Amino acid sequence: MGLSPGLDFETKLFAKPTAAKLLRRELAKPGYQPRTMAIGTNTDPYQPIERRYRIMREVLEVLDETSHPVGIVTKSALVVRDVDILARMAKRNLVKVAVSLTTLDRRLARAMEPRAATPQRRIDALRLLSEAGVPTAIMVAPVIPALNEPEIERILDTGAAAGVKEAGYVLLRLPLEVKDIFIEFLNREYPDRAKHVISVIKTMRGGKEYDSKWGERQTGTGPYAWQIGRRFEIAARRLGLNLERRKLRTDLFTPPKPETDQLSLF
Numbered sequence: 504m505g506l507s508p509g510l511d512f513e514t515k516l517f518a519k520p521t522a523a524k525l526l527r528r529e530l531a532k533p534g535y536q537p538r539t540m541a542i543g544t545n546t547d548p549y550q551p552i553e554r555r556y557r558i559m560r561e562v563l564e565v566l567d568e569t570s571h572p573v574g575i576v577t578k579s580a581l582v583v584r585d586v587d588i589l590a591r592m593a594k595r596n597l598v599k600v601a602v603s604l605t606t607l608d609r610r611l612a613r614a615m616e617p618r619a620a621t622p623q624r625r626i627d628a629l630r631l632l633s634e635a636g637v638p639t640a641i642m643v644a645p646v647i648p649a650l651n652e653p654e655i656e657r658i659l660d661t662g663a664a665a666g667v668k669e670a671g672y673v674l675l676r677l678p679l680e681v682k683d684i685f686i687e688f689l690n691r692e693y694p695d696r697a698k699h700v701i702s703v704i705k706t707m708r709g710g711k712e713y714d715s716k717w718g719e720r721q722t723g724t725g726p727y728a729w730q731i732g733r734r735f736e737i738a739a740r741r742l743g744l745n746l747e748r749r750k751l752r753t754d755l756f757t758p759p760k761p762e763t764d765q766l767s768l769f
Contacts, residue, residue: 508680513618516552523561527759530569537756540566543576543601551618553581563588566597569759572751576601576642578616580624583631590635596752601640601671602629604658606651614692626665633666638749640669646731647675648703649696655731656738663742670744672735674723675704677713686712703727 506515519525529535542548548559566573567588575582575598582589582600592598606612607622620628633639641662646652659670677685689697701712707723708714722732739745 509684516550518552518556518558520556520558522558523565526562527565530565530571531759535758537571537753539572539574539751539753541574541576547577547579548575549577549579549581551579551581553579560585560588563592565759567592569757570595570597570752570755572597572753574599574601574751576603578603578605578619578625580620580628583628586632586635586637589632589637593635593637595755596749597755599638599640599669599749599751600632601642601669603642603644604662605643605645606654607657607661608651608654611651615688626661629662629667630665638669639665639667640671641665641667642671642673643735644671644673645675646672647700648707648727648731649700650693652731655734659735659738659742659744663744668744668746669748670735670739672731673721674707674728674731676720677704678715682712 504515504517506512530537542559542562548562553559563573563585565571573592577600582602589598589600602625604622604625605615609622612619612622629639629641641658643655643658646655655672662670675685686697686701689700693700704712707725707728709724714720722728
């Protein structure tokens with residue numbers, strides 16, 4: 504769209520108010536085969552404007568009505584607004600929710616994600632969803648060496664205490680213009696460690712700030728990346744996380760009735 508990945512990404516948003524209607528039409532197509540739908544892996548579905556547009560809630564209503572499985576990833580506490588639908592779907596094993604948590608440090612959180620939900624609100628959201636019977640996961644993302652990386656174990660401890668059963672992590676990714684934005688952020692907010700952070704990142708990305716190679720872009724390579732992965736695995740095992748990966752049901756799916764302008768005879 505010709506926009507920058509910086510402030511434009513947060514302030515110039517594109518909404519599709521007819522999303523639920525289009526989804527219903529798609530699910531009604533002959534031969535449609537249900538698979539777990541992933542929402543939030545690209546753009547967070549609970550942007551602040553969702554309070555007014557309610558697009559995600561309408562989408563969930565369609566998925567609930569048709570018993571279609573969905574996995575949600577968000578960093579917003581707004582997800583708890585839809586706990587009534589999510590709890591209903593959870594009873595049929597149709598949903599799980601992952602909340603990403605970058606840090607428990609309020610100062611770092613304000614610097615990195617000034618307009619996102621605070622760490623405590625995200626933890627509270629996980630606890631509320633878990634108590635409502637919704638399967639939850641915590642994502643330590645992104646993991647930034649020498650910045651929030653020392654918190655991996657503490658973040659997982661906090662998530663487990665809130666009731667999560669699964670966890671994951673993603674190493675910091677710096678594609679295209681994002682690299683320059685991140686380096687600018689480091690020099691502005693943490694000038695004392697900026698060079699060290701970038702240096703460590705390069706050791707995990709084959710000497711570059713970023714390598715998009717499939718299978719490595721999420722976790723990186725090299726001794727430092729290996730250490731992060733092992734620390735995560737040991738902490739998750741200690742807490743009993745990821746013992747079982749919940750697979751959502753697809754056999755309950757019931758296609759919606761196709762839309763038609765013709766009145767029913769009866």
